Amino acid sequence: ISIDYATKRHTILAAEKQLSTGGHAFLTVKELKADEVLMTLKNKTITEGVTNPSSFAPAMHFFQAKPLIDQSSIFKIVRAMPKGSVLHLHNTAAVTAEWIIKNLTYRPEAKMCESEGNIYFTTRKTPFCPEESLQSIQTLRTKNGSTEAFDTWLESHINLKKGDPALMHADINTVWVEFEKMFSVIRDFVNYRPFFEAFHMQLLKEFYEDNVQYMELRMPLSKLYDTDGKAYDEAQVAGIVTNLIETFKASHPGFVGAKIIFSKHRGVDSGTAQDLLKSYVKLNKEFPKLVVGFDLVGQEDINQPLTSFLDELQEFRKTTPYFFHAGETNGYGSEADLNLIDAILLDSRRIGHGFSLYKHPVLRKLVKSEGIALEVCPLSNQVLRLVNDLRNHPAVYYVSESIPIVISADDPGFWDSKGVSYDFYYALMAIAPSSTGIGFLKQIVWDSVRYSSLTPEERTEYSEILQPKWDRFLDDLIAGKLF
Numbered sequence: 430i431s432i433d434y435a436t437k438r439h440t441i442l443a444a445e446k447q448l449s450t451g452g453h454a455f456l457t458v459k460e461l462k463a464d465e466v467l468m469t470l471k472n473k474t475i476t477e478g479v480t481n482p483s484s485f486a487p488a489m490h491f492f493q494a495k496p497l498i499d500q501s502s503i504f505k506i507v508r509a510m511p512k513g514s515v516l517h518l519h520n521t522a523a524v525t526a527e528w529i530i531k532n533l534t535y536r537p538e539a540k541m542c543e544s545e546g547n548i549y550f551t552t553r554k555t556p557f558c559p560e561e562s563l564q565s566i567q568t569l570r571t572k573n574g575s576t577e578a579f580d581t582w583l584e585s586h587i588n589l590k591k592g593d594p595a596l597m598h599a600d601i602n603t604v605w606v607e608f609e610k611m612f613s614v615i616r617d618f619v620n621y622r623p624f625f626e627a628f629h630m631q632l633l634k635e636f637y638e639d640n641v642q643y644m645e646l647r648m649p650l651s652k653l654y655d656t657d658g659k660a661y662d663e664a665q666v667a668g669i670v671t672n673l674i675e676t677f678k679a680s681h682p683g684f685v686g687a688k689i690i691f692s693k694h695r696g697v698d699s700g701t702a703q704d705l706l707k708s709y710v711k712l713n714k715e716f717p718k719l720v721v722g723f724d725l726v727g728q729e730d731i732n733q734p735l736t737s738f739l740d741e742l743q744e745f746r747k748t749t750p751y752f753f754h755a756g757e758t759n760g761y762g763s764e765a766d767l768n769l770i771d772a773i774l775l776d777s778r779r780i781g782h783g784f785s786l787y788k789h790p791v792l793r794k795l796v797k798s799e800g801i802a803l804e805v806c807p808l809s810n811q812v813l814r815l816v817n818d819l820r821n822h823p824a825v826y827y828v829s830e831s832i833p834i835v836i837s838a839d840d841p842g843f844w845d846s847k848g849v850s851y852d853f854y855y856a857l858m859a860i861a862p863s864s865t866g867i868g869f870l871k872q873i874v875w876d877s878v879r880y881s882s883l884t885p886e887e888r889t890e891y892s893e894i895l896q897p898k899w900d901r902f903l904d905d906l907i908a909g910k911l912f
């Protein structure tokens with residue numbers, strides 16, 4: 430290879446690195462040292478993956494890769510890393526299924542019913558579960574004989590991994606039907622105030638233990654009910670959540686907090702959409718530090734696009750920060766894909782998924798120039814069947830051009846994940862170029878602070894908490910303590 434040719438090659442590679450996420454990040458001496466440690470492990474894993482692709486976790490489906498990931502040094506490092514913010518997370522699906530089964534379903538109030546082949550967890554009679562159909566879960570468990578078999582069966586209703594293995598290869602609509610059912614299985618259960626509180630404390634705990642400092646939760650703030658039949662409306666629920674977060678913060682040093690993006694299913698009519706927007710404005714007025722944005726959720730391919738609510742969304746645009754799901758689809762020019770245009774024209778602050786954005790050169794430019802971060806959820810897109818091998822995830826493209834992204838978990842409890850570390854593992858090993866390590870992670874972590882909805886004062890406090898954690902992480906990595 431001539432010197433001339435080698436120089437050209439090197440120049441192109443260096444230019445591409447400069448363009449990529451974290452490729453131009455300034456690295457301190459300590460970060461460079463940490464990068465060396467990380468890159469040695471990463472290179473080894475990738476080299477082995479070339480000769481042995483069938484056990485190369487970054488290319489595999491999470492359900493099969495999880496045991497391999499759990500054993501890997503890279504995962505141990507990623508888990509120990511302070512990850513900053515998780516900005517795309519649906520509360521109902523954020524807690525490990527196992528915890529729900531081993532804790533909530535063991536409480537004496539826990540009941541369930543079976544109706545038309547579906548099961549529902551609850552503690553009271555509901556339209557799905559009339560009085561005569563209700564059964565105590567504990568009684569059923571005792572009758573069943575094998576606690577383990579019974580609990581596995583229970584868990585299969587809220588954990589796709591424990592369900593039909595064919596779901597790994599099923600079409601997108603089939604998986605979504607099973608996925609939406611899981612929300613119905615636990616909805617009423619989690620709306621029982623004592624369970625709601627235990628559930629959300631566990632949510633905060635699982636993310637705190639995963640080294641996450643701050644979260645923005647997509648939450649519907651549905652009505653809660655209590656033992657004595659008392660009901661709590663949206664504002665009262667927001668009050669309950671405020672107390673939970675404060676209580677958690679007081680006993681967990683280094684936790685910055687959590688906020689809510691008020692989110693409802695996109696299957697509503699435009700009149701209801703208007704009411705929801707009014708509710709948002711009211712909630713934000715009463716809880717300005719807690720309820721900070723609005724979103725419409727649900728499978729985009731088969732539900733109404735944002736244009737169905739255009740008048741309402743335009744009317745409330747000035748008073749309402751939007752965080753729309755958009756482009757969570759394999760379509761190109763479909764309504765779900767074109768939600769991206771409306772999300773951007775309606776001033777969405779970030780975009781949920783933005784999976785199909787790479788197909789739109791003009792939108793891509795806008796997203797970059799206006800600093801709209803994409804909330805990338807690798808595992809979600811794999812489990813919900815948009816992409817199989819995460820090395821082919823569109824975020825690869827966003828990373829190659831430094832389109833701002835944050836890494837998030839979406840619904841980890843429903844696919845046997847926990848926290849956001851598994852998503853970060855895939856981001857580092859499947860999505861980022863093989864030559865990138867600490868620079869990429871540093872950029873992603875600090876971007877998760879930058880693109881959050883925190884106030885300037887909160888952000889300062891946040892950075893003061895995050896920086897020493899980051900430094901300690903680097904020290905531990907260099908000292909070989911993490912793996």
Ligand SMILES: O=c1[nH]cnc2c1ncn2[C@@H]1O[C@H](CO)[C@@H](O)[C@H]1O
Nearest residue numbers: 519612649726727728754809839840
């Ligand atoms: O990845 C996602 N894309 C769109 N909607 C979602 C996703 N994950 C969960 N939900 C939606 O959130 C509702 C519960 O609040 C679920 O019913 C589901 O439709």
